[in-house]
Amino acid sequence: MEQAQRYVHLLKIRFGDKLIVNWQLDENMLDYYISNHSLQLLLENIIKHNMVSVESPLVVEIRTTPDKTLFVKNNLQPKIGHIESTGLGLKSIDERYRLLYRKKIKISRTKDIFCVELPLITPNEYESTYN
Numbered sequence: 001m002e003q004a005q006r007y008v009h010l011l012k013i014r015f016g017d018k019l020i021v022n023w024q025l026d027e028n029m030l031d032y033y034i035s036n037h038s039l040q041l042l043l044e045n046i047i048k049h050n051m052v053s054v055e056s057p058l059v060v061e062i063r064t065t066p067d068k069t070l071f072v073k074n075n076l077q078p079k080i081g082h083i084e085s086t087g088l089g090l091k092s093i094d095e096r097y098r099l100l101y102r103k104k105i106k107i108s109r110t111k112d113i114f115c116v117e118l119p120l121i122t123p124n125e126y127e128s129t130y131n
Helices: 002-018 036-048 088-101 121-131
Strands: 019-024 059-062 069-075 105-109 113-119
Touching: 002 019, 002 036, 002 059, 036 059, 036 069, 036 088, 036 113, 088 113, 088 121
Parallel strands: 019 059
Antiparallel strands: 059 069, 069 113, 105 113
């Protein structure tokens, strides 16, 4: 999380008030993990695929859920003339979760909103994977 928060800080320097990131992390879940670089990759994809402007700020919500997931949501503002996504970044994250933790990410989309839920990894699951 700290790495992702540092990355968001850099994005805020770049975009200023055109990018709004709301963090809502349950303190009881701060000892949990997510797969390495997953959140940063999601944030990179959000910036890559969406317009960021004063007239239409890009709003990102990052919060923990009672189901022990990290929920990442953004308003959809596709870039004009942007080539459709291949989905490789999301496939990579999903594959990493499946191989390392036997868990799946959840992806949902409406015409206005894009959401991804990353399963939170318990300290025991994390240590058993990396030891």
